[in-house]
Amino acid sequence: MKAGIMLPHLGENVTRENVLYTAKEAEKEGLDSVWALERLLWPLKPQTPYVATPDGSLPAQYQNVLDPLETLTYLAGNTERISLGTSIIDMLFHNPVVLARRFATLDILSGGRAIAGFGLGWSKDEYDVSGVPFKHRGERADEFLQLLKQAWTEEVVQFKGKFYNVPASKIGPKPLQKPHPRIVLGGFSPNTFSRVIKYGDAWMPIAGFGPLDQIEQAMNGLREGARKANKDPSKISAVVLTYPNVIESGPSSSPGQQQQQRLPMSGTIDQIGSDIDRLKAIEGVDHIIFSHAFSPIGKDVKKMVELTKQLARFAR
Template sequence: MKVGITLPNVGPQATVENISYIARRAEHEGFDSLWTIRRILWPIEPQTPYLVTSDGSLPKEYQYVLDALDVLAYVSAITNNISLGTHVEDMFFFTPIILAKRFVTLDVLSNGRIISGLGIGWSKDEYQASNIPFNNRAERADEFIFIMKKIWTDNVVNHKGKYYTIPPSRIDPKPIQNNIRVYLGGAAPGTFARIRKFGLSGWIGALVGGWEYVEKIIEGIRLSNDNGNKDHNKFQVIMVTFPNIIDNQSSSSNNERAPFTGTIDQIGEDINRLKTMGVEHIVFNYNFVPIGKDPLKVIEVSKELARFTK
């Protein structure tokens, strides 16, 4: 199982010093990947409730956000080998050509280390601020991904579709990778169909619900791939987790505790559970728990948890 860490590009911990420390230490310690988060605003009165919180409000950490792709560009310059990804980049805040070019630029600057985690978003406020209609998102996503892949692979790009148009053009450079790895976030059936349709690298999820919910999604993905005759050797599941270390958590409450909340050993059991579910790449995100404010603690706890991934 590969192991990644989400960089502190949100909240009060989003400083150059913290980002630099975690990026350099993560690579030195042998972690596989570093990730960033996309948010463009924190609505005072959200039109779309945030499903993770009881009152529908976004975490206060989202009030202060450094741009996900710009942070990766900075980190690419201070690291050499570790992979760099987005979980996830909301594609519609860009046009296909601009986002494709930004990922290619990152891939060239990092010498082929970019992982593109993409989603279609959920916040009506962010759509409104981006001047993008909230309806027909699935259809728009299909066209968006189709264009991006053409830009990354075709010598001449020519597209006239329902939502986007590109006149016959040379759009270079191409990625250092043969094709940038693309993972889609989201839990709708259309997401999994889109992964199959475009031959994408896999699915990137977030462990924010109970185990039953996550297991059902992953089981559905595997079944969907079986029906689509997709090459299982190329398809991967990446899971973003939110470790919340509670040193005095009683083992007797193991069946009732939230996933990835508890002692190091209890969270280790959760990691093993993800392994049995077929998760190939786990990402530790500490931006919304107390540990996230201490970059030294982030690295040390990640090292302790990483031993359960072997």
């Protein structure tokens, strides 16, 4: 299983030096990928609660986020081997032709190392500022991905849809990877799974918010859906995003109690390692991302890289 790290490109301590150090060290240590996420706004009074916090508030780190594609393109010229992925870009905030060309540019300048991670987004405020209606976003995403793939693969692109229209045109450059960079789609709904089967190459779940069996069940469902759609199920894989929370075992609790109370990807290095082993055993899971964006260790890039190196050993 491949292993990657989320870049320190968000939060109050974002610097060129930290981003560059992380990417170079990750490559030197043999990691397979670096990743960057996208956030447009940190609304003071959000219309959509954030699902990962009890009170619905957004993490303060989202107040300061480098653009993912600009960041990865910068790193393309400062690394040689490591893959460069988005985890994730909210595709509907962008024009599909413009985004197709930006990814193709990244792929060419990196020598074919781009990974295109997309999602629909969840913030109504970000939809409003992007000028995109919040309704019908699933239907819009289907068209978006169709047009994106045409722009990457077809000599002459002509598209007439409900949301996007392109007159017969040549659109270049084409990506270096053929037929196109790997498309990874985030989400956890039946519509997301259908979209992965129709237009994607991989699914991106988040491990840690529930039993890891849920990911296995979803992967089994995805592969069965691919069979029914006459698509090779072995072509559907998963890139798992994780937020490891290392906790040293305390003297006052027994190992059994610790294990019972422990969430996946939380605990000692060895306990988290057992979760990674579990993910590695799930058919189709071929890549894991370690993000430290919201933990104290994320403020120290040297410790962040060292911890990721320790965890990545379990993925091998």
